[in-house]
Amino acid sequence: MEITLALTSAPIVPPDTAPGPGTGALLEFQGLVRDRENEEPISALCYEIYQPMADKALRKILERLGDIHPCQAVTVIHRYGVIPVGEAAIFVRVESAHRAPGLQLLEEFMNELKLAVPIWKVRAVPC
Amino acid sequence: MATSVKVLFFASAREAAGCQDLTLPSDGESWSEADLWARLEQKVPALAAQRSSVRLARNQEYLSANGRIFPGDEVAVIPPVSGG
Numbered sequence: 001m002e003i004t005l006a007l008t009s010a011p012i013v014p015p016d017t018a019p020g021p022g023t024g025a026l027l028e029f030q031g032l033v034r035d036r037e038n039e040e041p042i043s044a045l046c047y048e049i050y051q052p053m054a055d056k057a058l059r060k061i062l063e064r065l066g067d068i069h070p071c072q073a074v075t076v077i078h079r080y081g082v083i084p085v086g087e088a089a090i091f092v093r094v095e096s097a098h099r100a101p102g103l104q105l106l107e108e109f110m111n112e113l114k115l116a117v118p119i120w121k122v123r124a125v126p127c
Numbered sequence: 128m129a130t131s132v133k134v135l136f137f138a139s140a141r142e143a144a145g146c147q148d149l150t151l152p153s154d155g156e157s158w159s160e161a162d163l164w165a166r167l168e169q170k171v172p173a174l175a176a177q178r179s180s181v182r183l184a185r186n187q188e189y190l191s192a193n194g195r196i197f198p199g200d201e202v203a204v205i206p207p208v209s210g211g
Contacts, residue, residue: 031211047210048138050203053187054210078210090211110211118184118203119210120138 001066002073005058007051009081012088020072025099027106031090033083037124044125047089049080050118057117065108069101074109078119129153129199134167140181140204143173153198163196167204174204181206 004015012030019026033045062074075093083089092109096102113119132151136144151166158166160183168175183190184203196202 048141049210050135050137050184050187050205053184053203056187114208114211116189116208117210118137118205118208120206121209122138 001062001071003059003062003066004073004075005055005062006077007049007054008077008079010079012077012079012091014077014091015075015093019095022097023072023095025094025096025102027092027094027096027099027102029090029092029106029110030088031110032088033085035085040124041127042085042124043127044082044084045089045121046082046123046125047080048120048122049078053118054078058113061109061112061116065105065112069096069105069108071096071101071105074105076109080119082125129197132158132163132196132198133201134163135201135203137203137205139206140174140177143177144171144204145173155198157195157197159193159195160190163202177204177206 035041058076071094073095077091079089092106094102094106130153132153133148134151135148141147149170164178182205184205185194185196185200
């Protein structure tokens, strides 16, 4: 499975590369910053990252899940720093021959990310 | 020969420590997690409150239950994560 990872403080620009010819399912997921945190209105969230470990951990999770749910390609972009409401903190794109392995990989990847990858929402920026 | 262990702090651990990192002088021996915490808490008592809720990483991998820390290692104090 081809893995493309990026950790960036810049706004996420989803890649516009064409899927491979064997791709039958193309899934794209974006996790956005909502306008409320703990029921309080906010204008942004600030994310902190331990970059070398996050990079290793993301790759390890994707390699393991790719063995369980065979897919052709996965792209993950996680943003850090101050992320305004409505903008993406994470972008995931999965290419697979059929939808089932792609959907399963995406779901399990997001669950594992939230358990083990050293990235933190450290602060909400009030309105 | 490496003579120290670098400890990095993130998120709530960084706030508790009041710094992003510190260096612990090595005694030339490997340390258990408890050995490391004894040294950390002596240097920064405020970290004691973090101990039950954080995990340690050694050279960018989570430290296993009986993992050891060696001179020259980079250790990170990892509070509960919240990415995505």
